[in-house]
Amino acid sequence: DARVTQTPRHKVTEMGQEVTMRCQPILGHNTVFWYRQTMMQGLELLAYFRNRAPLDDSGMPKDRFSAEMPDATLATLKIQPSEPRDSAVYFCAITNAGGANEAFFGQGTRLTVV
């Protein structure tokens, strides 16, 4: 959806390297989610922000994952150090809490850690 741009679309990296994924929502959507999709687990919530404040990151392995929202049009998800089990598609989604509540997803970042 054009409301959300994710970069990069694909990333292949070696185990131990740092990975940063970016999500750029258009203005007007105050809630940003990070989801991870794997064949085994399907879609899982990692973290989400409202009005740039982190509300819930209980789905995220804290020792290696971090999520931030430095401004209203940029959210980042960082993995350091990356591991092969982190290989998945990472989706950013946005909604407007208090508004229509429909969710809009980015195209995803397909991460492969070798």
Place this chain on the structure above:
Amino acid sequence: KNEVEQSPQNLTAQEGEFITINCSYSVGISALHWLQQHPGGGIVSLFMLSSGKKKHGRLIATINIQEKHSSLHITASHPRDSAVYICALSRGSNYKLTFGKGTLLTVNP
């Protein structure tokens, strides 16, 4: 037990057939979402429902809040409808989604 269950897991149909995908859930919700994901592709929101029925083109979504059940129907199915269809719940004021495992639909010409 998962909070949201979809059936069937896999569905193969011939072009033109009427398709139904079901979603049952076990918790209170503020809305139910139907999402579509083409192979290797992104996720597109098809419908968001809190009651009744919605229609968009050949797609129809219904929800029965009392029975905690929703259905997604596709009329006159086409090979381009081949995708994974995912049911997702949003609850309370959190708006975060809980996802079903998805239904893989293949429509053959």
